Amino acid sequence: MAWETVIGLEIHSQLSTKSKIFSGASTAFGAEPNTQACAVDLGLPGVLPVLNKEAVIMALRFGLAVNAKINQHSIFARKNYFYPDLPKGYQISQFEIPIVGQGEIEISIEDGGTKMIGITRAHLEEDAGKSIHDMYEDFTAIDLNRAGTPLLEIVSEPDMSNAKEAVAYAKKIHALVQYIGICDGNMQEGSFRCDANVSIRKKGAKELGTRTELKNINSFKFLEKAINLEVVRQQDTLEDGEEVVQETRLYDDMKNETRSMRSKEEANDYRYFPDPDLLPVDIDDELLIQIKSALPELPTEKKSRYIGEFGLSSYDAENLTSQKAFADFFESMLYEEAEAKLSANWVMGELSAALNKNQMNIKDSPISAKELSGLVKRITDETISGKIAKDVFKAMWEGQGSADDVIESQGLKQMTDITAIESIIDKVIASNSTQVEQYRSGNKKLLGFFVGQVMKETQGKANPKQVNQLLNEKLS
Amino acid sequence: MHKFSVAELSKGLKNKDFSSVELTKHYLRRIDRSDLNAFITVTEDLALSQAREADSRLAKGNANVLTGIPYAHKDIFCTKGIKTSAGSKILDPFISPYDATLSYKLNAEGMVMLGKTNMDELAMGSSNENSYYGPVKNPWDKKRVPGGSSGGSAAAVAARLSAFATGTDTGGSIRQPASLCGITGLKPTYGRVSRYGMIAYASSLDQAGPITQSAEDAALVLNAMAGFDDKDSTSVNKDVPDYTENLNNSIKGLKIGIPKEYFSDGLDDDVAKVILQSIKEFESMGAIVEEVSLPNSAYAVPTYYIVAPCECSSNLSRLDGVRYGYRCDDPKDLNDLYLRSRSEGFGEEVKRRIMIGTYALSAGYYDAYYLKAQKARHLISEDFKKVFQRVDVIMGPVSPTTAFELDAIKDSVSMYMADIYTLSVNLAGLPGMSIPAGFSKNLPVGLQMIGNYWSEEVLLNVAHQFQRQTDWHVHLPENT
Numbered sequence: 001m002a003w004e005t006v007i008g009l010e011i012h013s014q015l016s017t018k019s020k021i022f023s024g025a026s027t028a029f030g031a032e033p034n035t036q037a038c039a040v041d042l043g044l045p046g047v048l049p050v051l052n053k054e055a056v057i058m059a060l061r062f063g064l065a066v067n068a069k070i071n072q073h074s075i076f077a078r079k080n081y082f083y084p085d086l087p088k089g090y091q092i093s094q095f096e097i098p099i100v101g102q103g104e105i106e107i108s109i110e111d112g113g114t115k116m117i118g119i120t121r122a123h124l125e126e127d128a129g130k131s132i133h134d135m136y137e138d139f140t141a142i143d144l145n146r147a148g149t150p151l152l153e154i155v156s157e158p159d160m161s162n163a164k165e166a167v168a169y170a171k172k173i174h175a176l177v178q179y180i181g182i183c184d185g186n187m188q189e190g191s192f193r194c195d196a197n198v199s200i201r202k203k204g205a206k207e208l209g210t211r212t213e214l215k216n217i218n219s220f221k222f223l224e225k226a227i228n229l230e231v232v233r234q235q236d237t238l239e240d241g242e243e244v245v246q247e248t249r250l251y252d253d254m255k256n257e258t259r260s261m262r263s264k265e266e267a268n269d270y271r272y273f274p275d276p277d278l279l280p281v282d283i284d285d286e287l288l289i290q291i292k293s294a295l296p297e298l299p300t301e302k303k304s305r306y307i308g309e310f311g312l313s314s315y316d317a318e319n320l321t322s323q324k325a326f327a328d329f330f331e332s333m334l335y336e337e338a339e340a341k342l343s344a345n346w347v348m349g350e351l352s353a354a355l356n357k358n359q360m361n362i363k364d365s366p367i368s369a370k371e372l373s374g375l376v377k378r379i380t381d382e383t384i385s386g387k388i389a390k391d392v393f394k395a396m397w398e399g400q401g402s403a404d405d406v407i408e409s410q411g412l413k414q415m416t417d418i419t420a421i422e423s424i425i426d427k428v429i430a431s432n433s434t435q436v437e438q439y440r441s442g443n444k445k446l447l448g449f450f451v452g453q454v455m456k457e458t459q460g461k462a463n464p465k466q467v468n469q470l471l472n473e474k475l476s
Numbered sequence: 477m478h479k480f481s482v483a484e485l486s487k488g489l490k491n492k493d494f495s496s497v498e499l500t501k502h503y504l505r506r507i508d509r510s511d512l513n514a515f516i517t518v519t520e521d522l523a524l525s526q527a528r529e530a531d532s533r534l535a536k537g538n539a540n541v542l543t544g545i546p547y548a549h550k551d552i553f554c555t556k557g558i559k560t561s562a563g564s565k566i567l568d569p570f571i572s573p574y575d576a577t578l579s580y581k582l583n584a585e586g587m588v589m590l591g592k593t594n595m596d597e598l599a600m601g602s603s604n605e606n607s608y609y610g611p612v613k614n615p616w617d618k619k620r621v622p623g624g625s626s627g628g629s630a631a632a633v634a635a636r637l638s639a640f641a642t643g644t645d646t647g648g649s650i651r652q653p654a655s656l657c658g659i660t661g662l663k664p665t666y667g668r669v670s671r672y673g674m675i676a677y678a679s680s681l682d683q684a685g686p687i688t689q690s691a692e693d694a695a696l697v698l699n700a701m702a703g704f705d706d707k708d709s710t711s712v713n714k715d716v717p718d719y720t721e722n723l724n725n726s727i728k729g730l731k732i733g734i735p736k737e738y739f740s741d742g743l744d745d746d747v748a749k750v751i752l753q754s755i756k757e758f759e760s761m762g763a764i765v766e767e768v769s770l771p772n773s774a775y776a777v778p779t780y781y782i783v784a785p786c787e788c789s790s791n792l793s794r795l796d797g798v799r800y801g802y803r804c805d806d807p808k809d810l811n812d813l814y815l816r817s818r819s820e821g822f823g824e825e826v827k828r829r830i831m832i833g834t835y836a837l838s839a840g841y842y843d844a845y846y847l848k849a850q851k852a853r854h855l856i857s858e859d860f861k862k863v864f865q866r867v868d869v870i871m872g873p874v875s876p877t878t879a880f881e882l883d884a885i886k887d888s889v890s891m892y893m894a895d896i897y898t899l900s901v902n903l904a905g906l907p908g909m910s911i912p913a914g915f916s917k918n919l920p921v922g923l924q925m926i927g928n929y930w931s932e933e934v935l936l937n938v939a940h941q942f943q944r945q946t947d948w949h950v951h952l953p954e955n956t
């Protein structure tokens with residue numbers, strides 16, 4: 001039977017405010033347990049929340065970046081449930097009126113085209129603390145440092161039809177929140193977390209199938225794997241004549257499986273109601289204009305600019321802009337007056353490959369943007385060929401100095417002395433008379449052979465363009 | 477000394493007629509000899525050290541009006557290093573690591589805290605019989621209740637165990653015990669006094685205020701209590717006037733509205749007589765009295781008993797035995813820990829309200845209860861707004877009866893009806909006051925005055941003028 005998949009994502013993006021959303025305690029990661037939880041975070045009797053304006057501004061930045069409807073009057077609600085790492089017995093969140101309403105974002109899909117993914121809403125809420133179950137044998141330990149950390153929960157429409165699209169969307173949001181400086185995007189530390197709602201239905205059906213919610217996904221790779229696993233599981237279930245149960249499922253990356261966590265029947269009735277300790281959040285037009293004008297260039301805008309201004313391909317422009325750090329690196333190279341297209345190729349090509357191979361972040365690259373520009377400039381001014389440049393890059397990566405240092409010390413400078421090249425060409429022609437005859441009688445393909453011989457003689461230092469030109473002249 | 481008002485004590489301290497240490501010792505001795513059960517905790521050592529400090533401030537001449545004045549603090553306010561139980565077993569082991577804003581402010585004035593007063597558990601009750609620490613006795617008749625929930629504070633002031641006391645009022649918890657104990661109580665406009673550090677019962681209704689011997693004292697104390705607090709988002713950033721400044725304004729031409737709904741069937745005849753008599757007194761002082769209508773008054777009790785339980789069911793979730801407070805012995809697992817800590821830690825009435833609130837907020841019931849109650853609340857506020865376009869102050873009874881006997885009211889609904897005249901004020905967020913207006917069978921009767929938003933000055937002025945004409949507020953229980 002033909003099935004189609006429907007996916008929606010809920011992304012929890014930790015906002016990079018200095019202090020918590022409702023208290024003055026620090027949000028820094030990795031402190032000693034319970035040292036960054038003040039009276040408010042501990043939920044002591046009598047304490048009250050006070051909204052951190054910075055978190056509101058960050059939510060608005062996001063809303064404006066995805067062209068969303070901003071609710072200029074939004075309210076905080078209490079989501080009631082008992083858990084030891086939830087100190088107040090309720091989480092302050094937004095329910096009926098979130099600060100960010102309907103918006104959208106464009107993703108690139110596999111066939112090279114694009115697709116609009118709807119954003120249902122994005123709301124502000126506080127994070128809970130952490131329960132640590134494996135520290136003591138008979139007890140669970142609670143660390144409340146994270147309690148009260150601001151989160152922006154971004155809920156998508158069920159607009160994605162396969163795992164790859166879901167990953168593309170998640171990556172797009174991941175890039176965006178970093179672009180606009182509201183989240184550090186660190187998935188290991190849990191600053192960016194995805195839950196996926198997955199359902200399948202018969203191809204062409206209008207009604208949505210019963211969905212399951214996949215939790216505990218902390219990388220894009222796992223997101224793809226978890227969704228694919230779940231789709232197969234749901235297909236098997238339905239094809240066996242059984243029904244998919246609405247439930248929350250946990251993804252286990254060690255066992256590469258999803259398993260049931262709790263069913264809908266076991267789900268809490270959260271008894272949402274407006275938090276009487278907090279006033280509604282009212283946003284005036286002036287603030288919105290101010291925030292909008294302070295937004296940086298967004299990935300989509302950047303992409304079109306790269307295509308229009310530098311003639312980059314859509315593919316290259318997409319890749320370069322998908323991570324802010326790469327785009328920043330690229331733009332730093334332009335600032336050094338390196339040629340754009342060549343720079344783009346080097347960032348996405350050699351540099352990206354070397355970083356991947358060494359599992360390094362671009363911020364920790366041993367070759368700086370300025371240094372890579374130095375290399376690119378030597379290609380542009382024909383000091384070295386692209387091929388030699390790869391060797392220079394390797395040497396630079398190993399810390400042997402700047403492009404110019406490497407070219408100088410290893411004598412890699414391209415031959416520009418025409419008479420020297422000419423004499424080598426003459427020598428090559430003289431010692432390959434058979435091929436010369438074949439060429440002259442019409443086998444033009446042999447030009448490559450002659451170029452190769454010349455390059456071999458010059459140890460690659462001859463300018464290939466020049467060699468081509470001279471060979472053409474001398475062989476005709 | 478204990479017969480002096482705060483205003484008189486302040487003069488006495490300034491004139492060195494007595495020291496704060498002498499005054500404090502005097503009150504501590506009175507508390508020690510009292511059998512009213514008005515205090516949960518007496519902070520003798522702290523009081524004496526604060527008194528010594530106050531005396532040194534007085535000697536140096538950098539004292540405020542309230543420096544050195546002993547007071548009793550309702551046990552609902554967090555006090556750093558001191559047990560803060562809110563009358564509940566679940567907080568019996570709780571020593572607050574921080575000061576409520578109000579505690580901090582009173583300390584900063586150089587006042588002397590004698591102790592923490594008894595109250596209905598977590599401020600839920602109208603008789604002070606719901607306290608884990610036992611009921612408080614009414615100083616006018618020890619077989620009777622002092623009212624609640626600020627019963628300990630009211631009894632302490634009525635018996636002059638303290639110069640004044642703090643209270644909180646969610647549905648009448650300052651005004652009703654003030655009425656039943658024959659003293660003056662003021663519930664300010666919602667947002668006037670910080671709620672930070674005040675253990676929350678129903679956040680949108682709770683408001684702290686002074687319980688005093690007179691309107692003049694209430695003005696002096698409110699000066700120290702009121703003001704914006706950046707730790708409380710619902711406190712309002714509005715200038716605090718000097719509440720003593722206009723106490724002596726003439727009330728000639730004052731327009732008083734008498735809501736006909738407040739003189740309904742349930743009102744005790746004697747209480748009605750006292751109230752009408754006191755209204756005549758105002759007329760004789762030049763006030764103009766007219767009948768008004770608050771047509772939605774009948775909905776106050778049901779509305780309150782949805783809104784308050786909904787909020788408290790959530791507010792009290794933090795009392796879970798996990799981080800502080802009472803925890804059951806040997807919990808089997810997490811669920812058992814929650815279940816038994818809370819079942820054993822909370823009293824009957826608190827559990828009842830948690831159940832009501834949890835039910836009313838549940839999926840499928842929210843619209844029918846919570847939302848409907850919010851609509852009714854809005855209508856009740858609108859009633860007041862309309863009436864305040866015509867009158868300056870609304871007057872009526874505080875409580876339908878005088879103090880009733882301990883154990884006399886057994887069912888909770890009858891107990892809820894004791895607050896019928898006070899609940900609307902909290903639902904609307906208005907300021908309200910209770911002042912002694914007379915007696916019925918040797919038991920005090922309080923007159924309720926309700927003002928428009930932020931009109932505490934008017935209420936205090938009107939009350940003070942009444943107290944200049946009458947002496948109900950200086951009557952004392954026998955042997956006081």
